[in-house]
Amino acid sequence: MTDRPLVISAPEPRTLDLIFRPERLAELRARYDIHEIETDALATLPDPVLGKARYVIGQPPIDEATLARMESLRCVFNVEGNLFLNMPYARLFERGIHVVTTMEVFARPVAEIGLGLALDLLRGITDSDLAFREGREAWGLDGNGSARLLSGADVGLIGFGSIGRSLLPLLQPFRPRLRIYDPWLPPSLIADAGAEPAALDAILRESDVIFVLASVTDENEGFLDKNAFARMRPGAVFVLLSRAGVVNFDALVAAVASGHIRAASDVFPEEPLDPEHPVRRTPGFLRSAHRAGALDVAFKMMGDMVMEDMDLLDRGLPPMRCKRAERETVDKMRSKPVEKS
């Protein structure tokens, strides 16, 4: 062992090569002693290693006894994003050990494609390209029967976390009437961001475009259901970017199939999806195979974030770059693990 701080690396299902650019990885290795382990091997590490470990990259299972041996631990860098209930969070928080996630790297890519999906549905970009390929395109005004502008539209956001904060500035030049529903936030924070805090019902009933950005919790699973879609304006555009678990997916597909609304989704109840799933053939539905965030350039930012927060933590400061898990909410989250990057 060296004098350098010790890092235990168990980033599965990611790899260090995925989340660090080469020069960043070299920097990591130069500044820290890296112990790379299988995700289940933490408890088997010898006391000197566990006792000296300042950081964990990944979210290997940690039991109470092992945690007790990790006397120098300052921070667990969860690079998967979903928080598994595989470590004693209460005890970690009691000791002041941070648990942070690097999910924010996906916010900008998701926001960009989210805007693209909304513009596609509003203007019929994909459908009219297909028609053009097949020689049945309609020209000019004749082809714009259901086309709508985003400028000045009534836009609603359901959930206002990192994706919402990335999406908001992309929407603002369209000067929409922008309403946001997020029960975990004080309304004034939403107003400060330049939007109107609103009830879910108002957003459903009074939006031309709705972006769903909410995490799944044990309280909101499937809360966007048949009844919710029925309240939406005819022809409204529904863009699902966060987790399939927040919607009743069959009800969503039915609402689109009936012609009541149009929708785009990046997430699905099972991934990969059954080749026979009806969403594959539903007109008015735009599909993206969980591609919204998963760009190589986004994964590479994870390493940058980890390094920046390690630098703060090394200096006795709190991490400011990654998102901290919170004592109150860590066990409300219900996202499923990622099976592949």
Place this chain on the structure above:
Amino acid sequence: MTDRPLVISAPEPRTLDLIFRPERLAELRARYDIHEIETDALATLPDPVLGKARYVIGQPPIDEATLARMESLRCVFNVEGNLFLNMPYARLFERGIHVVTTMEVFARPVAEIGLGLALDLLRGITDSDLAFREGREAWGLDGNGSARLLSGADVGLIGFGSIGRSLLPLLQPFRPRLRIYDPWLPPSLIADAGAEPAALDAILRESDVIFVLASVTDENEGFLDKNAFARMRPGAVFVLLSRAGVVNFDALVAAVASGHIRAASDVFPEEPLDPEHPVRRTPGFLRSAHRAGALDVAFKMMGDMVMEDMDLLDRGLPPMRCKRAERETVDKMRSKPVEKS
């Protein structure tokens, strides 16, 4: 005849019902005497009508002799957009009669779909939806091989008129490096707008995304040719929104077909286009059938613009809402007439 100012209406190929909302049209009829004529009938109008006519809506042919009879004429409102050489512009300008167009109504719709087309090509929205329909989608990172972010990209605009001014604020939150080429503008105006004035060659060579917004003139016809496309970065995105005449269209299709660049276009060498035209089958090409501007809501804004400028002109002020044709450039324009709205 009444005491109201007289307007000659010949808006072909538009109609008053297309370009005025009903309440606006009622207002027009209440404030002015409207003489609706066939586009070729102007010279046949009696002297009292011609002599009293303050405005023309449309661009009917006007010969020197007829113009001489129109002693009260203040403004010709060209609602088609292209300026035909069917009236003695020199004489109109000499007399201080304004010739204005309402093309700016299309700027915002075109800018919106332009951004949508660019995001589609950068992220493969249409292609991956098609793959999904057919059960051959790639999930997550595997499906994002050629995906690119707009954030931080090198973006170039060729031409900076009303579309450019509408597109610029939509691009700015992506914090691109934004270069603009427009030889009809002083560089400092481009800098004031928050972009870098640049040479065409720099934009071609150093952009990830290029938006073509330039009008066709007798000087720039086909200036984006094989050589221009060859200078572009591999994988760059080319979005053509103004007029097909500024590109060598065969060279554009070839550049896309070769895989060198990706492209979207709203305009085509002939409209409607030959059912066998190869662009219909070119992978990497996204097609829009001259639908970018032609929304009903845009046409309806024409009437608003006309009414606002009539109000200024009635008060002895110059028109400020519509775009004025300029003595120096009116006969350089080479756009083809619109055959249908």
Place this chain on the structure above:
Amino acid sequence: MTDRPLVISAPEPRTLDLIFRPERLAELRARYDIHEIETDALATLPDPVLGKARYVIGQPPIDEATLARMESLRCVFNVEGNLFLNMPYARLFERGIHVVTTMEVFARPVAEIGLGLALDLLRGITDSDLAFREGREAWGLDGNGSARLLSGADVGLIGFGSIGRSLLPLLQPFRPRLRIYDPWLPPSLIADAGAEPAALDAILRESDVIFVLASVTDENEGFLDKNAFARMRPGAVFVLLSRAGVVNFDALVAAVASGHIRAASDVFPEEPLDPEHPVRRTPGFLRSAHRAGALDVAFKMMGDMVMEDMDLLDRGLPPMRCKRAERETVDKMRSKPVEKS
């Protein structure tokens, strides 16, 4: 004479050294033949010079006969800003000769100090610094009895030309309710700029801060009078940045002296002002001695603008950088000449 285009220079009361940076002046001299004349000497120039002159810098008197001899004239660059009725504008416009001004160089400096003056009055910056110098300052909350935030305030602009367009983006981050009155503009242009078009009365009655940016014309001289000030909210802030001629200055001073409103002004009925003028001793009045625009860096931009438009005009294009005088309004203007820079 050379082959270079010929420029007649009579920039009084400016000088070429004031309005051109040295390298720009060298460039001007390299590209053009410059004939520097006394402002009254134009008619005395020989025919070959007059006949070849493409541009005039300055606004020397031009009579009809002299103008007739100036066969190549394309543009008069008025670098003073006020348009004297000392040339036959109707004939110039008939011939398509542009008359342009470089006043826009002052827009940004004036907007900056305008915001500074408003913040000063809202927060009592000058008054509380004076109190502090004299040891009678009030601390914290005690010193903020009449302090007001600009954020969220009701702000009105009277006149929306180049200063308004420079001021608007400086105000927008304060998220004011922003109303603009400008009878020479179509309301939708104001709305497009992100403000509300409003009647003068609404602005007077419902603003916390009013910026006066309007030019003097033969129609609006003294239109902000005793009655106008009486309609303002008690404690409102009035910032006069354009011309003293638009207000009844005695009424303004009286309204401030009475404690009804607070005011700042950069312009005065006479400049320099009588040492005994009561405005010098009016509490609640903040005075600036016509310093808002007159920065050396602003004057130097005039030369840049002139050169950019000459470049366009040399290529047969219309000038786009300087502001063009308009046939309809050129003789409505009533600003007094500048006596010194």
Place this chain on the structure above:
Amino acid sequence: MTDRPLVISAPEPRTLDLIFRPERLAELRARYDIHEIETDALATLPDPVLGKARYVIGQPPIDEATLARMESLRCVFNVEGNLFLNMPYARLFERGIHVVTTMEVFARPVAEIGLGLALDLLRGITDSDLAFREGREAWGLDGNGSARLLSGADVGLIGFGSIGRSLLPLLQPFRPRLRIYDPWLPPSLIADAGAEPAALDAILRESDVIFVLASVTDENEGFLDKNAFARMRPGAVFVLLSRAGVVNFDALVAAVASGHIRAASDVFPEEPLDPEHPVRRTPGFLRSAHRAGALDVAFKMMGDMVMEDMDLLDRGLPPMRCKRAERETVDKMRSKPVEKS
């Protein structure tokens, strides 16, 4: 006692009437049982009160034993802003009890006056108004010898907390080159906010305007000293808005007195300040008697923030509106208590 949650109120040196608007205070009293106590009386409260207390408004001294009796405590709302070391923070954090401050209410008022002070110094607003009062004003260009624009200037921020986040959008329309130094933040957060992370030395050497927004800690007391001022550009503007403790105040006054820089300050080594302190007579120094944040409208927002976070905490969620004290930094802070609001 009622069924309502119990709040212990000891907001000294504030009062509930200062920090709550009347209707908010009524709401507070309707939703919670409020026990108003003298700041030193906490330990004397009976067990049923202490045991039921969910929130404390204020920062009364809390000893370990008393804290142990407060079994329901979720959050201490420090409405003074400075964190006194008068409670066992380590134990509070261990138990997951939040300690939050409402200082953010001052961010916007401080940012506004900060911009006003900078514009005043750049343009000489106060000094030229004084000259005007005394009949020795210089007109136009003559009065602008040392005037500078903020547009395009090199601007540096030292410290980037809530004031910085409020100031940044006010500065951005001036398109400055904006550098920020904050050793407690990861550089990429600064870059995401649209500025350049920079070393302190670069900011000192390369800025036209510097805003000091940093808190005093045990590490940075007096770090802006004679040497720091010497490194600044001649004529640069230094605006001190946070705490006098971060500068060597005598050195600051000397640097201004020498003519090397200009400065404005809202904070002073002692408040109130000695009537004979030389800063009162230093030309080039603009003084504000700790008035930057202390507006009634700001204090009233404290109550809104407290209520919003109580609402979240009541629902088992973490507070999101007030700023949380952090385990790592709570005992580094060295601000002096406020003696009066």
